[in-house]
Structure formats: C-alpha cells, structure tokens
Amino acid sequence: MPVFNQYYYEPLETKDVLRLVALDPATDERDPLSCTIFQCRRSAQRQEYSAISNTWDEQTPSQTLEIRCDDDISYVRITANVDALLRDFRAREKPCYLWVDAICLDQTNGEEKSQQIPLMGRIYGEAKDVRIWLGPDDRVTAKVFTLLRLLSQVLDVQPQWHMAERVVFHLNEVFCRKDGVVGLKSLLNFFSRSWFSRRWVVQEAMLAREAIVHCGRYSIALLSISLAATRFLSLDVASYPVNMAASLREPTTKRGILELLWYFHEAECRDPKDRIAALLGLVPNEKRFPLDYTAHWTELYRQVASLAFGLNDRAINFQLLRVSAPCPIQEMPSIRRGSLTGQSLGNGPYLSFLTYETQTPTSGILPHLNGGNIRFSPLTEASHGSIGIPQSAGNGVTESPT
Numbered sequence: 001m002p003v004f005n006q007y008y009y010e011p012l013e014t015k016d017v018l019r020l021v022a023l024d025p026a027t028d029e030r031d032p033l034s035c036t037i038f039q040c041r042r043s044a045q046r047q048e049y050s051a052i053s054n055t056w057d058e059q060t061p062s063q064t065l066e067i068r069c070d071d072d073i074s075y076v077r078i079t080a081n082v083d084a085l086l087r088d089f090r091a092r093e094k095p096c097y098l099w100v101d102a103i104c105l106d107q108t109n110g111e112e113k114s115q116q117i118p119l120m121g122r123i124y125g126e127a128k129d130v131r132i133w134l135g136p137d138d139r140v141t142a143k144v145f146t147l148l149r150l151l152s153q154v155l156d157v158q159p160q161w162h163m164a165e166r167v168v169f170h171l172n173e174v175f176c177r178k179d180g181v182v183g184l185k186s187l188l189n190f191f192s193r194s195w196f197s198r199r200w201v202v203q204e205a206m207l208a209r210e211a212i213v214h215c216g217r218y219s220i221a222l223l224s225i226s227l228a229a230t231r232f233l234s235l236d237v238a239s240y241p242v243n244m245a246a247s248l249r250e251p252t253t254k255r256g257i258l259e260l261l262w263y264f265h266e267a268e269c270r271d272p273k274d275r276i277a278a279l280l281g282l283v284p285n286e287k288r289f290p291l292d293y294t295a296h297w298t299e300l301y302r303q304v305a306s307l308a309f310g311l312n313d314r315a316i317n318f319q320l321l322r323v324s325a326p327c328p329i330q331e332m333p334s335i336r337r338g339s340l341t342g343q344s345l346g347n348g349p350y351l352s353f354l355t356y357e358t359q360t361p362t363s364g365i366l367p368h369l370n371g372g373n374i375r376f377s378p379l380t381e382a383s384h385g386s387i388g389i390p391q392s393a394g395n396g397v398t399e400s401p402t
Contacts, residue, residue, distance in 0.1 A: 005073070005074050005075050006074060006075065006076075007037075007067045007074040007075060007076045008074070009106040009109070009112075010039070011112070012039065012112060012115065012116075013039060013041075014041070015115055016041055016042050016043050017039050017040065017041050017042070018039070018040055018042060018099065018104065018116070018119070018123060019037055019038070019039055019040070019099075019103075019104040019105075020037070020038060020039075020040050020047060020049050020097055020098065020099055020104065021035050021036075021037055021097070021098045021099070021100055021103055021104060022035055022036045022037075022038065022095045022096075022097055023035045023086060023089070023090055023091075023095060023096040023097075023098055024036075024090075024095060025090065025091045025092055025093050025094055025095060025096070026090055026092070027092050029087050029090075032066060033063075033064075033065050033066065033083065033086050033087065033090070034065070034066040034067070034068060035065065035066070035067060035068070035103075036067065036068050036069065037067055037069075037103070037104070042119075042122070042126070047097050048097065048128045049097040049098060049099050049127055049128065050089070050096075050097070050098055050099070050127055050128060050129050050130070050131050051098075051099045051123060051124045051127035051129075051130045051131070051204070051208075052085060052089075052098055052099065052100045052101075052130075052131055052133060053124070053130050053131070053132045053133070053195070053200075053201050053204040053205060053211075054081060054082070054085055054100075054132070054133040054195070055081070055194045055195050055198045055201070056079065056081070056102070056270070057079075057081055057135075057194050059079035059080060059081055060079070061077030061078055061079050062077075062079065062080055063077070063078050063079065063080055063082070063083040064076070064077060064078070065077075065078050065082075065083075065086070065103065076103060078102060078103065079102070081133070081135065082100065082102050082103070084133075084135070084136065085131075085133040085214070086098075086100075088133070088214060088216075089131060089214075099123055099127065110293055110294040111294060113293045114291060114292055114293035114294055117277050117280070117291060117293055118280060118281075118288075118290075118291050120200075120203065120204075120280075120281050121203050121207050121280070121281020121282065122281070124203065124204045124207045124208055124281070125207040125208070125209070125281075127208070127209070128209065128210075129208065129209060129210040129211065129212060130204060130205065130208035130209075130210070130211045130212070130222075131211075131212055131214060132195065132201070132204075132205065132211060132212065132213045132214060132222060133195075133214050134193045134195050134213060134214065134215040135193060135194075135195075135215065135216070136215075136216045137215050137216025137217055137218055138216075140186045140189075141190075141215050141216060141218050142218060143174050143175060143183075143186065144186055144187060144190045145215070145218050145220050146174050147170060147171065147174045147175075147183060147186075147187065147228070148220060148224055148225055148228040149220065149224055149228075150170045150173075150174065151167060151170055151227070151228035151231045151232065152223070152224040152225075152227035152228045152231075154166050154167070154170070154231050160234050161234075163231060163234035164234040164235050164236075166231075167231055167232060167234055167235055168180045168235075170183075171183030171184060171187075184235075184237065187232065188237070188239070188242075191229070191239070191241040191242050191245060192239075192241060193215075193241075196241035196242075196244055196245055197240065197241050197244070197266075197267065197268050198267060198268055198269065199264065199267035199268055199269040199274060199275065199278040199279070200269065200274065200278040202244070202248075202264055202267060202278065202279065202282070203278065203279060203280075203281040203282050205222060205248050206248055206282060207281060207282070208222070211223070213225055222248065223249065225245055226245055226246060226247075226248045226249045227249070229242050229243075229245035229246040230246040230249070232246075233246055240266040240267075244264070244266075244267065247263070254284065255282065255283070255284075256283065256284075256287050256308070257276065257279065257280070257283050257287065257304060257307075257308070258304075258308055260279045260282055260283065261275070261276070261279065264279065271297070272297035273293060273295075273297045273300050276291075276300060276301070276304055277291055277293065277300075289303065289304075289307050
C-alpha cells in the first residue's frame, strides 16, 4: 500500500461525534472490502448501527480496507481478524453500518482516544445491537452451539449435584459419548477463545441492548451462552472465562470502580491504563471521573485511588480494617507488589493495588481517620498493576516491591 494512499483521519468535529463505517455490499465473499467513513453526532437523529466486539489477538495489520471519500480512494491496514469479521457481516445488497474500534478510532491519536474512550459504554449501549466476533468456526462449533442452547434451557434446580447431572446428560447426548469427556473438553476449548478473557469486552457485552455471538458461520444469543455458563459452573471445573461469561447477566449499575476492578481482576488488556478505562462505562454516573488517556498509567491509577478516598468508598474502608490493628508500624507486614490477579494482603482484594502510609496509630480505629496522613508513593514499571507502593514508613522501615 503506497504511503500517499494511507487514509487520513479528519479530526472529530465535537466531543459528541463518533465515526461510523458504511460497509459496501458484495455478492461474493472474496470481493475486496470497501467502505466509507463518516462522522455522526450522537445527540442528533443518527444512522442505526451495529457495534462490533472483538479482540486484537496480538495480530499485526496484514490486510487492507479500501475507503472511498468523494472521488478519492485511500486505505487503512487491518488485521486478519477484522478482515474476516467484515466479510462475515457484509450484506449482499445494502450498505452495513458498523462501529469498529480498529477503524473508527484513530489509533495513533492519544487525545482523540481520551475523548472517545469515556464514551465507549454509550457507543455500545446505543447501538441497535452488539455483534461479538469469536473468530472462525471449527469442526465441533455446531455441536458446541447446540449444547449451549440446550444448557441455557435447563431450569435452575437445587442442590448443585442435580444440576450437574443434567449438564452431564446433555454433554453425553450432544457428543454421543457416555463419559462426557469429549463434550467437556470441547466446551472448555470454546471458552478458551480470547474474547472470554479480555477486559474491554466486559462493558461492550453488558451494556448491549442485544448481543449476538458469531463464530464463523454460526451464531447464538449471548444470553444463551451466559445461562449455559451458569449451568456449567455446577460441575466445579470452571475457569475465569466461564465465570466471566456467567457474570454477563448480572447487573453492575451499583458497583464502583474498585468493586469492578476486583470482580474482573483476571480480565486481560495490553495497556495498563485499560485496566481502568475498559470498565469505566460500567461505573454509575455519580461515581465517574474524567479520564486523561494521554497521561502515564501511574498517574491514572493515582487519580482512581484519590477519587475512591474522596468518595469515602466503603470498599477501601473494609480493606483498611484488615490492617488497622493497634500495633506499632514496624510490626506491620511489608506491603509488596501485587498485580490485580488475586495477590493481596490479608486475602483482601484491594490492597494488592492500593496501599497507603500513616502515622503510627494510637488506637484501634482506622489510622487515616485518626490523624494519619494518606500519601501515594511513586509507581514503577516493575509494579505494573499496583496503585501504590510505599517507599518508606517514615521510621527506618523500607518498603520495596519484589
């Protein structure tokens, strides 16, 4: 692709504007992909669109998408994954209107991303539907989707082993085996697809009016997958992806950012800033905060910590209670690095990424409520995933990440 044909992103006119893709129709799947990109004001009457939820999968752009603008033709590079989903969603006769982050966001413009990322929740919530792309199908996809539909229709029963019996029955029924092993492995392999482990997809799925999961030629409602995952948990063989799929039916409107960070602490992302940014759309309006995506990730983490203290977030107080025993500061355990993956002090969820320093407590109450000084220490790249790493307790005791 010649350099002079590279598509140039026109700056967004206002903060209330987003870009949409009008994907040209084609009767043959092998036809080249082409589209137009236009800006649309969210507050005005706008074109209905489908928002795409997919993962980058560490792919480098290897395909091209033709973009028509008046009499000019230019190109953007896209990954093989985006190329495949566009071909699958392309209509035969009419343009298909889509929001695809890899195309609709100028990935090289940090200022634009700071402006658009806080709107992600609304972009997905206001779409007519969200289409989730898991990748190509394989030889067992049809059976797995049949199994998911059957499990989603199983009535909730107690005790747990009754539910487990029904799950095993359907595993054997669909895969024509008596031991359930083949069906079990096939279902676990399905949930091992990268979409179920990624962080951004959580709000994309939970805020959707309607969500449809596509795997190559096959599709199924996300609600069916979530219900099936809930039933599958009765076998006690689940992993985070299965738990995540099951949780997509649960309301999150009352959860603050700290609760969300812990609830989805195993969800993966490439950029440290996205550990927070990817969940911001699920935070209630009264608890949201401005996001500067151009700032270093350590500054963003400090903002979250300070905000939580300012809002008197109960989640923080519950965790501070775990370490507020009336003992000299030098007797307190060293606070070491934890990466939002379950490592925490006293088995609590939040001290793994939020630490603090106080004056030596004089009573058993919370130190920071008894004249203590809250101070957030500088972060280092080695402590990726931590909100605060105390450098010194002020009494000769040094705290250092390991």
